[in-house]
Amino acid sequence: xxxxxxxxxxxxxxxxxxxxxxxxxxxxxxxxxxxxxxxxxxxxxxxxxxxxxxxxxxxxxxxxxxxxxxxxxxxxxxxxxxxxxxxxxxxxxxxxxxxxxxxxxxxxxxxxxxxxxxxxxxxxxxxxxxxxxxxxxxxxxxxxxxxxxxxxxxxxxxxxxxxxxxxxxxxxxxxxxxxxxxxxxxxxxxxxxxxxxxxxxxxxxxxxxxxxxxxxxxxxxxxxxxxxxxxxxxxxxxxxxxxxxxxxxxxxxxxxxxxxxxxxxxxxx
Amino acid sequence: xxxxxxxxxxxxxxxxxxxxxxxxxxxxxxxxxxxxxxxxxxxxxxxxxxxxxxxxxxxxxxxxxxxxxxxxxxxxxxxxxxxxxxxxxxxxxxxxxxxxxxxxxxxxxxxxxxxxxxxxxxxxxxxxxxxxxxxxxxxxxxxxxxxxxxxxxxxxxxxxxxxxxxxxxxxxxxxxxxxxxxxxxxxxxxxxxxxxxxxxxxxxxxxxxxxxxxxxxxxxxxxxxxxxxxxxxxxxxxxxxxxxxxxxxxxxxxxxxxxxxxxxxxxxxxxxxxxxxxxxxxxxxxxxxxxxxxxxxxxxxxxxxxxxxxxxxxxxxxxxxxxxxxxxxxxxxxxxxxxxxxxxxxxxxxxxxxxxxxxxxxxxxxxxxxxxxxxxxxxxxxxxxx
Amino acid sequence: xxxxxxxxxxxxxxxxxxxxxxxxxxxxxxxxxxxxxxxxxxxxxxxxxxxxxxxxxxxxxxxxxxxxxxxxxxxxxxxxxxxxxxxxxxxxxxxxxxxxxxxxxxxxxxxxxxxxxxxxxxxxxxxxxxxxxxxxxxxxxxxxxxxxxxxxxxxxxxxxxxxxxxxxxxxxxxxxxxxxxxxxxxxxxxxxxxxxxxxxxxxxxxxxxxxxxxxxxxxxxxxxxxxxxxxxxxxxxxxxxxxxxxxxxxxxxxxxxxxxxxxxxxxxxxxxxxxxxxxxxxxxxxxxxxxxxxxxxxxxxxxxxxxxxxxxxxxxxxxxxxxxxxxxxxxxxxxxx
Numbered sequence: 006x007x008x009x010x011x012x013x014x015x016x017x018x019x020x021x022x023x024x025x026x027x028x029x030x031x032x033x034x035x036x037x038x039x040x041x042x043x044x045x046x047x048x049x050x051x052x053x054x055x056x057x058x059x060x061x062x063x064x065x066x067x068x069x070x071x072x073x074x075x076x077x078x079x080x081x082x083x084x085x086x087x088x089x090x091x092x093x094x095x096x097x098x099x100x101x102x103x104x105x106x107x108x109x110x111x112x113x114x115x116x117x118x119x120x121x122x123x124x125x126x127x128x129x130x131x132x133x134x135x136x137x138x139x140x141x142x143x144x145x146x147x148x149x150x151x152x153x154x155x156x157x158x159x160x161x162x163x164x165x166x167x168x169x170x171x172x173x174x175x176x177x178x179x180x181x182x183x184x185x186x187x188x189x190x191x192x193x194x195x196x197x198x199x200x201x202x203x204x205x206x207x208x209x210x211x212x213x214x215x216x217x218x219x220x221x222x223x224x225x226x227x228x229x230x231x232x233x234x235x236x237x238x239x240x241x242x243x244x245x246x247x248x249x250x251x252x253x254x255x256x257x258x259x260x261x262x263x264x265x266x267x268x269x270x271x272x273x274x
Numbered sequence: 275x276x277x278x279x280x281x282x283x284x285x286x287x288x289x290x291x292x293x294x295x296x297x298x299x300x301x302x303x304x305x306x307x308x309x310x311x312x313x314x315x316x317x318x319x320x321x322x323x324x325x326x327x328x329x330x331x332x333x334x335x336x337x338x339x340x341x342x343x344x345x346x347x348x349x350x351x352x353x354x355x356x357x358x359x360x361x362x363x364x365x366x367x368x369x370x371x372x373x374x375x376x377x378x379x380x381x382x383x384x385x386x387x388x389x390x391x392x393x394x395x396x397x398x399x400x401x402x403x404x405x406x407x408x409x410x411x412x413x414x415x416x417x418x419x420x421x422x423x424x425x426x427x428x429x430x431x432x433x434x435x436x437x438x439x440x441x442x443x444x445x446x447x448x449x450x451x452x453x454x455x456x457x458x459x460x461x462x463x464x465x466x467x468x469x470x471x472x473x474x475x476x477x478x479x480x481x482x483x484x485x486x487x488x489x490x491x492x493x494x495x496x497x498x499x500x501x502x503x504x505x506x507x508x509x510x511x512x513x514x515x516x517x518x519x520x521x522x523x524x525x526x527x528x529x530x531x532x533x534x535x536x537x538x539x540x541x542x543x544x545x546x547x548x549x550x551x552x553x554x555x556x557x558x559x560x561x562x563x564x565x566x567x568x569x570x571x572x573x574x575x576x577x578x579x580x581x582x583x584x585x586x587x588x589x590x591x592x593x594x595x596x597x598x599x600x601x602x603x604x605x606x607x608x609x610x611x612x613x614x615x616x617x618x619x620x621x622x623x624x625x626x627x628x629x630x631x632x633x634x635x636x637x638x639x640x641x642x643x644x645x646x647x648x649x650x651x652x653x654x655x656x657x658x659x660x
Numbered sequence: 661x662x663x664x665x666x667x668x669x670x671x672x673x674x675x676x677x678x679x680x681x682x683x684x685x686x687x688x689x690x691x692x693x694x695x696x697x698x699x700x701x702x703x704x705x706x707x708x709x710x711x712x713x714x715x716x717x718x719x720x721x722x723x724x725x726x727x728x729x730x731x732x733x734x735x736x737x738x739x740x741x742x743x744x745x746x747x748x749x750x751x752x753x754x755x756x757x758x759x760x761x762x763x764x765x766x767x768x769x770x771x772x773x774x775x776x777x778x779x780x781x782x783x784x785x786x787x788x789x790x791x792x793x794x795x796x797x798x799x800x801x802x803x804x805x806x807x808x809x810x811x812x813x814x815x816x817x818x819x820x821x822x823x824x825x826x827x828x829x830x831x832x833x834x835x836x837x838x839x840x841x842x843x844x845x846x847x848x849x850x851x852x853x854x855x856x857x858x859x860x861x862x863x864x865x866x867x868x869x870x871x872x873x874x875x876x877x878x879x880x881x882x883x884x885x886x887x888x889x890x891x892x893x894x895x896x897x898x899x900x901x902x903x904x905x906x907x908x909x910x911x912x913x914x915x916x917x918x919x920x921x922x923x924x925x926x927x928x929x930x931x932x933x934x935x936x937x938x939x940x941x942x943x944x945x946x947x948x949x950x951x952x953x954x955x956x957x958x959x960x961x962x963x964x965x966x967x968x969x970x971x972x973x974x975x976x977x978x979x980x981x982x983x984x985x986x987x988x989x990x991x992x993x994x995x996x997x
Contacts, residue, residue: 006876007772013764014773014781017850020843021788024799028791046356047349049632081699084692098696100966101703106900107962109931112955115938116706119713122380129380130337130365141706144699146897153852153893157859172681174688188855195789195851202792205906205935212339212365215352224337224363232794234366237342237508239533244510251795258790262783368939377943394943468915470733470940478734495734496940504830504926505915507936511801518806519831 028252035242035249045215045231045246053243056250058217059231063254065219066132066211066227067201070139074200075193077140078147085148086155087177099152105145111205113141118209132218132225135211142206143196150192154185190269198258204229228254333359334609340364340372340385341472342508343410343527344588347632348385351613351621360609369472370496376402376591379600382610384591387472389570400599403652404589405645406571407617408625409560409635411528411551412476412584413538417516418443420458421537426451428542429484429583435523436464436481437488438502443521465515465524468505470496476586477525479574525584528556532633543583544575551582553627556635559585569644585635590617597654607654614652618645707959714953716946725953731917731928733937738950742917744957746834746927747903750913753838753923754902758845759895765846766853771879782854789847797911800840805831805912808839812924827922832914835923840908845898852894856887889973896969903962906931930954930961 043055081098089095117138122130158181166176182189207213213230214223228250235247338348345366352362364385367375372384377397390404414427421443427435431447434440440447444457467474475496482489492498506515509530516522516536528551531538540548549555559577573585596602596610618637625636637645652659717738718725728739769781812829820826864882873881914926915936934951941947 010764010768010772013761014768014785016761017765017785017788017846020846021784023803024791024795024843025787027799027803028795047351047353049346049350050630077695077699080692080695084696088689088692089696094696094700098700099970100963101700101707103896103900103966103970104959104963105703105706106897107903107965108959109904109906109934109955111906111931111934111938112710112904112952112958115934115952115955116709120709123378125378125380145900148699149893149897150852153890154855157856157890159861173685177688188859191786191851191855194786195848198786198789202790202794204792204794208365208367209371212337212363212367214337214361214363215349216356216361216363223335224365229792229794232792234345236510236794236798237366238346239509239530251792254792255787255790255795259783259787262786262790266779266783368942370940370944371938371942374942397943469910469936470938472940493734497733497937499732499734499917504832506801506832507910507915511911514802515831 025255028248028255031245032248032250032252035245036252040246040249041253044217045226045235047215049240053240053246054215056228056231056246056253058215058226059228059250060253060257061217061219062132062211062226062230063201063228063257065221066136066207066225067139067197069133069136069221070143070200071193071197073136073140074143074147074196078144078193078196079151079189081144081148082151082155083177083181085152087173087181102145102148105141106149109205110142110203111208113138114206114209117141117206122210128222130210130212130224132211132221132223135207135225135227136221138206138210139200139203142203143200146196146199147193150195151185151189154188154192155181157188158184187269190265194262194265197261201258202229202254204233208233228257333361334606335361335363336383336606336609336613337381338362338364338372338383338385338590339367339375339381340591341369341387341588342366343387343472343529343586344385344408346529347408347588347621347625347634350624350632351616354621354624355613355616358612360613362613368470370470373591376593379593382592382596382600382602382606383613386589386591387586388475389572389587389589390568390591398599399593401594402591403594403648404569404591405614405618405648406560406569406587406637406641407590407645408622408637409556409573409585409587411556411559411582411635412473412480412525412586413528413531413536413551414523414541414584415513415516415526415531415536415538416523417520417537418458418460419520421455423537424452424455425537425539426542426548427539428548429480432541433481433485433488435462436466436501436503437491438464460521463519463522464500464503465506465512465519465522466500466503467508467512467525469507471508472496472586472588473509473525473527474498476574477584479572480584483575528553529633541583543577543579543581545579545581547579549580549582551584553633553635555580555582556585557638558582560587560635560638560641565641565644569641569648571641590614592652594651595653595655598656602654604654604659607652607659611649611652611659614649615646618642618649710952710956710959714949714956716949717953718956720946721950725950726957729919731933733941733947736944736946738947738953740930740933740950740954740957742919743928743930743933743954744961745919746837746913746929747931747958747961749834749920749923749927750837750841750909750929751899751902753835754841754845755895755899756842757839758842758898758902759849761842762846762849762894762898763853763891766850766857767879767883770854770857771875771883782851785850786847788843789851793844793905793908794911796840796844797908800836800908800912801832804839805833805836808836816922816924824922825924827925829922829924830914830926832912832926833924834913834920834927837909837913837927837929838923840912841902841905844905844908845901848901849891849894849898852897853887853891856890856894857883860886892969892973896966899965900962903958903965904931906935910935930958 040055042057044058046054085095117134121134162180166180207227207230212224214226232247232250235243348364369386373386373394375381376384442459442461444459478494478498482494506512509527512524512526516524540550543549558581559573561578563576565571573587575583593600596607622636625632625634724739727741729741730737730739816826816829860883868878868882909929910932915928916926917928920927933954938951
């Protein structure tokens with residue numbers, strides 16, 4: 006039995022090793038100082054530039070998307086576990102959220118494209134619209150994962166706190182959330198990792214740009230967009246840049262993962 | 275409450291620290307590529323405001339979307355024009371999406387391979403102008419051991435290959451066209467595009483032109499129901515599939531094929547000549563063709579005796595009055611005109627067959643002149659654009 | 661007698677909470693309710709817009725949009741059964757291949773692996789989620805598909821008596837797409853399963869062990885039943901990813917709008933068709949409407965699957981309550997009054 010489970014765990018790691026190895030093989034060669042400090046320039050010949058604007062764009066857009074999706078997602082999950090219970094309203098919310106997890110990312114992008122971009126709400130293609138599309142994508146994941154985790158908080162803990170006279174909000178804030186924190190962090194990270202790597206929602210909302218900008222009301226660059234653009238190129242050095250960008254994306258998510266886990270671990274103590 | 279606050283604030287501050295650190299890296303990095311839009315105010319008027327912000331002293335930001343064939347050209351031109359104060363962004367989402375974006379004026383220009391149809395112009399906010407900009411050949415690239423050059427194919431044979439009627443390379447039909455080449459008995463694997471693409475439309479238009487059977491059974495469009503073969507996504511997918519499969523044949527954009535040293539066939543044109551998809555032969559496809567008043571040309575199976583028969587044109591589409599219909603500011607309109615003048619002028623010199631030029635065929639001078647003439651009709655709120 | 665000692669000014673008992681201190685509770689309750697309602701409104705609006713955009717295609721083609729077998733763009737005929745078929749086949753393959761491996765690795769990490777390795781091992785499996793889908797697709801098309809082709813050919817010829825296995829092998833096919841999807845859903849299912857398994861109360865496990873169960877029996881008796889709802893939740897999330905995955909599938913499924921005759925044939929999926937064709941369809945109303953309708957079908961498909969899943973979870977929870985495996989309340993219920 007131990008052998009079977011160990012095999013399972015190892016099988017799970019094989020594709021990881023293969024893919025990461027492949028990524029390193031193709032992407033590491035394009036990493037350099039200038040890779041991270043210059044913007045892509047669109048030149049057909051010579052140095053095609055680095056991916057600085059893509060990295061910063063991704064960080065900015067995903068930060069905004071997370072700022073929307075994570076608190077709102079945890080809030081809705083809290084509602085579902087603490088107050089909603091088995092009620093009709095909660096049931097309907099649950100079904101809608103479940104269904105949303107299966108919607109292809111491109112449909113979210115198209116939805117925002119139709120509702121915000123074509124209607125020209127606050128500009129045409131903008132960075133913040135990309136963030137909204139991503140947050141729509143991330144929201145169901147956060148809600149679903151948070152709900153699973155919050156349900157696991159033993160009711161005995163809740164009841165004990167209530168029996169000690171703590172008001173409901175205190176129970177939530179000081180008992181439920183801290184207990185569920187590692188799981189909440191995991192769920193949020195899953196959603197953020199997903200958000201960082203998605204191309205389709207951004208293609209129709211942020212549209213991409215080569216130059217560096219921090220203005221979310223303009224077209225912005227992002228790593229997935231840069232990868233999508235570069236992979237199309239017939240030039241080997243540009244394709245190599247795409248792989249370098251993909252490697253950067255994985256590295257960013259890994260760093261985020263480690264940092265967030267360290268924080269969660271320390272605060273649970 | 276303190277612990278959660280601490281947790282939440284420490285998480286937020288960690289993310290904030292990460293952001294600040296990366297911003298710090300950016301600030302210390304080279305500042306040469308700061309775009310003109312970074313400090314520009316967001317579009318002021320709500321509703322119909324355009325995304326092109328006019329900056330100071332002739333600088334403008336132009337956003338475009340559309341054809342993937344032309345993306346490389348516009349990106350290169352964008353890089354060159356940056357030093358002149360023009361920021362050009364191009365989103366290669368496909369000709370259809372580009373036109374849709376222009377129809378809603380979310381971009382200042384669209385790149386489209388096919389000419390505008392009446393259904394397209396009907397939904398535009400105002401009269402639109404289309405300008406042929408460049409040409410790209412569609413090569414019939416293949417992977418056949420021992421046959422590195424000299425393969426000749428004609429329209430009907432290509433039709434039969436892509437219909438699955440000719441299944442192996444030593445089929446009599448192919449042999450008849452290539453008497454001097456020893457063809458192996460490898461079976462043919464057809465590779466076609468799986469995603470919607472103007473390249474497919476160009477190729478299938480050629481096949482429909484030379485074969486009424488193809489026209490009625492399959493048709494010509496950006497996506498068709500292929501009678502046989504494997505689908506691969508995008509040029510890179512088709513290129514990879516051809517490389518990996520011995521005996522494969524597929525249609526690949528010229529820029530791709532030339533850059534990656536592909537083996538392609540010489541195709542018979544309407545004058546009976548077998549022509550290779552070189553840049554000069556591609557430009558020849560535009561010589562002597564009928565040019566409609568709206569410049570909506572088509573270069574499939576067209577041109578002179580040296581013309582390669584499968585050539586796709588690509589257009590730049592803009593509003594005739596970008597200010598009135600597209601919500602652009604006057605400086606954006608000037609920037610647009612500057613971009614277009616460059617496109618038919620100095621930009622044309624960046625396209626060609628030499629090793630320092632982009633592998634696309636430039637416009638013949640007559641067409642460039644016609645483009646420029648049409649450009650002068652562009653107005654901003656009624657008055658000519660400066 | 662103790663009335664004065666336990667009566668606060670105003671006549672209420674000190675054990676009763678003051679109205680003022682109830683305020684944060686009310687704020688929280690109604691705040692969260694409003695939030696959930698707002699999200700529901702947003703999702704409903706999304707759904708309504710989706711229906712609105714699909715209306716044209718659905719009214720033109722009716723039910724043959726879902727069950728007809730002819731997706732022909734150049735003729736503007738959109739009958740999407742091949743797409744639905746491909747989505748179902750690839751997602752099924754993804755679940756069959758991915759879920760056992762994910763649950764096994766989660767079990768290993770939480771129950772069997774040395775404490776020190778637990779953290780690094782979980783981070784590694786979660787790293788699978790960090791890889792962007794386009795990278796999976798490209799790796800699939802450049803590395804996995806060509807390498808697996810000979811094996812697929814062998815399987816197809818050796819096991820051709822099994823329906824749906826024999827026949828011609830195409831390089832991009834349902835199986836490769838399903839395999840890539842399995843890899844993509846692995847981290848989701850594994851991470852959530854891990855979280856769930858880590859919270860199995862120690863008393864359950866110790867009770868099983870104290871009764872003389874072996875490690876595996878303990879897992880089967882205490883860990884798995886307790887975790888079943890949570891694991892199912894994780895599997896549903898993974899399934900959602902599999903159903904909706906676009907870019908990776910586009911690169912490895914072959915994108916042929918046909919109903920493949922074996923798992924090694926090319927096919928198409930609902931999500932892939934939207935990604936492939938929207939760029940060019942945007943200016944053709946019936947085509948773009950058909951693509952939105954494909955998204956709608958996916959929406960409905962996910963709904964149906966989730967209804968079954970929730971029913972499965974509910975049955976499991978009822979079973980748990982029956983066996984009394986719900987923690988302290990059992991002991992309390994059994995305590996003498």
